[in-house]
Amino acid sequence: MEVRGQLSTNYHLEDLKEESMAYVNRLFGERYKQWKSDLHHHFEAFDDSQVAL
Template sequence: MQWKSWKVMPDEIKMEVRSQWSMNYNLEDLNEESLAYVNRLFGERYKQWKSDLHHHFQAFDDPQVPLQDSCPKELEGQEDSWAWL
């Protein structure tokens, strides 16, 4: 998830994220207004997620420690994304 914001994320990635959420929510056949609402909501959640990760990073005195030893569980196996964030 190496995009500055939801707005600049490629449409194919947005569709992949929405398809993951479709396992729990019916996001198919949304009208334009509903799709715009979902996109705003996802954008807000993406921004909050990045902020939460930033706060996790700031909890350490040495910036190398979280990069080497404290990758959040949701980014395990995606250390390059953690370093980018």
């Protein structure tokens, strides 16, 4: 909901149909999971968290 609120300043999301909003929510979830996975793999490459930062 917070992400959608931030995006609503640039995009008009209120008038979307229910199926379109479900698609957007699913897309947000997939992108967020991929971002978290990418971060995990990046930090996994380092032995020390301070070095990774």
